[in-house]
Each structure stands twice: as C-alpha cells, then as structure tokens.
Amino acid sequence: MTAKKELQVRAIKNGTVIDHIPADLLFKVINILELDKCPTSVTIGNNYKSDMLGKKGIIKIAEKFFEAEEINKIALIAPKVKFNIIKDYQVVEKSVVEAPNKVEGIVKCMNPKCITNVEEIYTKFKVVNSSPITLKCHYCEKITDHKNIHIK
Amino acid sequence: MTAKKELQVRAIKNGTVIDHIPADLLFKVINILELDKCPTSVTIGNNYKSDMLGKKGIIKIAEKFFEAEEINKIALIAPKVKFNIIKDYQVVEKSVVEAPNKVEGIVKCMNPKCITNVEEIYTKFKVVNSSPITLKCHYCEKITDHKNIHIK
Numbered sequence: 001m002t003a004k005k006e007l008q009v010r011a012i013k014n015g016t017v018i019d020h021i022p023a024d025l026l027f028k029v030i031n032i033l034e035l036d037k038c039p040t041s042v043t044i045g046n047n048y049k050s051d052m053l054g055k056k057g058i059i060k061i062a063e064k065f066f067e068a069e070e071i072n073k074i075a076l077i078a079p080k081v082k083f084n085i086i087k088d089y090q091v092v093e094k095s096v097v098e099a100p101n102k103v104e105g106i107v108k109c110m111n112p113k114c115i116t117n118v119e120e121i122y123t124k125f126k127v128v129n130s131s132p133i134t135l136k137c138h139y140c141e142k143i144t145d146h147k148n149i150h151i152k
Numbered sequence: 153m154t155a156k157k158e159l160q161v162r163a164i165k166n167g168t169v170i171d172h173i174p175a176d177l178l179f180k181v182i183n184i185l186e187l188d189k190c191p192t193s194v195t196i197g198n199n200y201k202s203d204m205l206g207k208k209g210i211i212k213i214a215e216k217f218f219e220a221e222e223i224n225k226i227a228l229i230a231p232k233v234k235f236n237i238i239k240d241y242q243v244v245e246k247s248v249v250e251a252p253n254k255v256e257g258i259v260k261c262m263n264p265k266c267i268t269n270v271e272e273i274y275t276k277f278k279v280v281n282s283s284p285i286t287l288k289c290h291y292c293e294k295i296t297d298h299k300n301i302h303i304k
Contacts, residue, residue, distance in 0.1 A: 027188040035198075036179040044196040046187075 015040070015062040017084040017091075018074075023047050025078045026057030032073050032151055033059075033066070040064055073106060073151055075099050079131055099130040107135060108150045111142035167192070167214040169236040169243075170226075175199050177230045178209030184225050184303055185211075185218070192216055225258055225303055227251050231283050251282040259287060260302045263294035 021029055026046045035042055040062045050056035065085060074081055075097040085093035103125040109116050114137055116123045124138035132146035173181055178198045187194055192214045202208035217237060226233055227249040237245040255277040261268050266289055268275045276290035284298040 039199065041197070041199040043198075045193070046195075047191065047193040 011089060012041075012043075012060050012062045012086055013089055015060065015064050015086050016066060017082075017086060018059040018061075019056070019082045019084065020050065020053060021057035021059065021078055021081050022053055023055035023057050026059075028077055029057070029059065029074055029081070032077070033070060035059070035061070038064060071095075071097055072100060076103060076107060076133055076151065077146065077149055079133060099127055099133050101127055103127060103135055106151055107144065109137045109140065109142065110144040110148040110150075111137065111140050114140040114142065116140075163241060164193075164195075164212050164214045164238055165241055167212065167216050167238050168218060169234075169238060170211040170213075171208070171234045171236065172202070172205060173209035173211065173230055173233050174205055175207035175209050178211075180229055181209070181211065181226055181233070184229070185222060187211070187213070190216060223247075223249055224252060228255060228259060228285055228303065229298065229301055231285060251279055251285050253279055255279060255287055258303055259296065261289045261292065261294065262296040262300040262302075263289065263292050266292040266294065268292075 018029065023046055026044070030036070030044065035044075038061060042062070043060045044057070046057040047055045048058060066083065071083055076099065079097055079099040081097045083095045083097060084091045105122045107123060107125060109123055109125075111117070115121055116137070116139055121139070125135035125144065126138065128134050128136045128143070133149065134146065135144045135149070136142075137144065170181065175198055178196070182188070182196065187196075190213060194214070195212045196209070198209040199207045200210060218235065223235055228251065231249060231251040233249045235247050235249060236243045257274045259275060259277060261275055263269070267273055268289070268291055273291070277287035277296065278290065280286050280288045280295070285301065286298065287296045287301070288294075289296065
C-alpha cells in the first residue's frame with residue numbers, strides 16, 4: 001500500500017470495510033445499513049478512482065460487524081461489493097457479496113396491481129439476472145429491474 | 153498535524169473542508185448540500201473524537217466551492233460549523249458559519265395552520281436563539297425549534 005493510498009481513508013483497528021461500491025449506489029448502501037444511526041466512527045469515501053468500476057465508494061466502520069441479512073440487502077442493489085472484516089488492523093475475512101437466486105420479503109414488487117401490493121402477502125422473486133440485478137415476481141410475473149428495487 | 157491526524161481523512165488539493173459538524177447532524181448536512189449528486193471525490197467522517205463537540209463529523213469535497221446560500225442553509229441546522237477553502241493543499245480561507253438574524257424562504261413553518269402552509273407565501277422568521285437555533289414565524293408567531301427545522 002502506498003502512502004497516497006493510505007491517506008485515502010483512515011485505518012481502523014476492528015470493524016468492517018465495505019469496498020468496491022459503485023459510486024452511484026454509495027448513498028443507497030448507507031441508507032440500507034442505516035449508518036446515520038451508527039454510534040462508532042465511520043469513514044465514507046466516494047468517487048474515488050477505481051480500475052474496476054471507474055469511480056467507487058468505500059465505507060469503513062469501526063467496531064461494527066454486519067449480519068448476513070444486512071449483507072444480502074446490499075447484494076440486491078450492489079452485487080460484487082466486498083465486505084472485509086478487520087481485526088487488529090488485519091483483514092481476517094473477505095467476502096464478495098453475491099446476488100442470491102431468490103429474494104423473499106425484502107423487496108417491493110414494482111407492479112402496483114400485484115397482489116403483494118394489495119393484500120398483506122410476503123413478496124417472492126426469482127433472480128433472473130444478477131448484474132444488473134433483475135427480479136421476476138412469483139405472483140404477477142412482472143419484472144422489477146435494479147433501478148426500481150425498493151428495499152422494505 | 154500528526155501522522156495519525158493525517159490518516160483520518162485524505163488530503164485534497166482544491167476544494168472545501170467542512171469541519172466541526174455535530175455528529176448527529178452530519179447526514180442532514182449531506183442531504184442539504186446534496187452530496188449524493190456530487191461528481192467529484194468526497195470523503196466523509198463521522199463520530200470522530202472532538203475536544204469541542206465530543207463527537208464530530210467532517211466532510212472533504214474536491215473541486216467544490218459552495219455559494220453563500222448553501223452555507224446559510226447549514227448555519228440554520230448547525231451553527232459553528234467551519235467551512236475551509238483549500239487551494240493547492242493550503243487553507244486559503246476559513247469561515248465559521250454563523251446563524252443569520254432572519255431567515256426568509258428556506259424553512260417551512262412547523263405550524264400547519266400558518267398562512268405560509270395554506271397559501272403560496274414566502275416564509276419569514278426572526279432568529280430568536282442562535283444555538284440551538286430557534287425561529288419565530290413573522291406571520292403566525294409560532295416557534296419552530298431546531299428539531300423541527302425542515303429546509304425547503
């Protein structure tokens with residue numbers, strides 16, 4: 001790591017580094033993870049240069065480790081994001097978020113006439129494309145594309 | 153500046169550093185300045201230790217300089233925030249945001265029956281307290297306190 005790279009975002013002793021976030025999705029990720037309510041130190045960078053993405057976002061959160069359910073929500077809007085678990089300044093676990101095969105109960109169907117929007121029914125989707133993520137409703141068969149994914 | 157301090161947030165060549173933001177107001181400042189739409193590199197830190205505030209937020213935005221109108225909006229929710237203008241890695245201008253004496257047209261009156269919420273009338277307030285900021289409506293004389301300030 002060069003001195004310049006080190007300057008980008010402060011090092012954390014224990015916590016989570018979320019890297020390779022597409023720049024246009026950074027604030028959506030912040031909302032989903034409710035980082036505005038996080039009591040520990042948080043450092044967020046956006047529009048940093050990335051060979052892979054052009055521009056990327058990165059988030060470092062001290063003393064915070066996410067549950068699988070939270071990570072899965074991120075997978076829905078930003079697959080390929082990396083969650084790195086940091087312990088004593090070292091990366092002890094790396095995981096690339098991958099879109100699941102099916103999605104149940106997290107996302108709203110974008111078809112206003114779908115039964116899940118009329119009655120209180122748990123939504124169910126098949127993931128028909130993983131990048132960009134595209135969901136097909138189990139009930140009405142309408143497609144909810146990545147631009148219209150609203151996390152409940 | 154110590155090596156540790158330098159590590160907190162990457163240096164910027166040209167742009168604005170917004171410092172001494174109360175931690176609980178950081179995301180409100182981000183929303184008001186619409187940093188989610190900012191195309192240049194942005195670094196945001198929150199819950200950093202501060203002798204003055206206990207916990208503070210800091211924002212660094214490359215190649216971005218704010219208009220007085222935008223700075224005044226911040227003054228309404230977070231007086232005492234510092235805007236530093238950076239040119240060629242040096243601070244060339246420091247300004248502490250100060251709450252104005254009166255506020256016109258930016259804030260919504262919290263009284264739902266106020267004429268400004270019924271007809272299309274520009275709001276007008278007198279600042280009756282600057283920290284925490286408290287506004288008195290010119291029309292209905294109701295108080296809008298800092299917890300209820302909604303920027304239009």
